[in-house]
Amino acid sequence: MPTKTTTTKPATKSVKPKATEHKAVATKATPKVTVAKSKGDEIQKLRIRVRAYEHKILDASVKQIIDTAVRYDAKVLGPIPLPAEIKKYTVNRSTFVHKDAREQFEIRTHKRLIDILNPNPKVIEALTNLSLPSGVNIDVKMM
Numbered sequence: 001m002p003t004k005t006t007t008t009k010p011a012t013k014s015v016k017p018k019a020t021e022h023k024a025v026a027t028k029a030t031p032k033v034t035v036a037k038s039k040g041d042e043i044q045k046l047r048i049r050v051r052a053y054e055h056k057i058l059d060a061s062v063k064q065i066i067d068t069a070v071r072y073d074a075k076v077l078g079p080i081p082l083p084a085e086i087k088k089y090t091v092n093r094s095t096f097v098h099k100d101a102r103e104q105f106e107i108r109t110h111k112r113l114i115d116i117l118n119p120n121p122k123v124i125e126a127l128t129n130l131s132l133p134s135g136v137n138i139d140v141k142m143m
Helices: 055-071 121-128
Strands: 045-052 075-092 102-117 136-142
Touching (some): 055 102
Antiparallel strands (some): 045 102, 045 136
């Protein structure tokens, strides 16, 4: 009875080329504004961070803030979308047994960044009097 002979090729290991090292270039999320200024002239910034769970309400609030700033002739940079913060929770479906049955939930916090350059007092007053929807959190810093 004839026997079958099979020849197998030796397994070749795929070799990945080494990644070439590149020097990282530091970039910022906000574009640099170059303005000719004298010694006593400084650019003031009003940095506004807006956070919410729903992105539609967040975008509507950001539009309202930008419209208010533009109405008083302020220069606005943004909105710059920041990465969403995701919190994940895993919960057992059952109270006692069935450890394999679980549910997973997540909460996404969407964020936007707005810079207002050289705000005048009218802009600041108008922004403090804005009524924004509930669920929108605002942090304002003067830089």
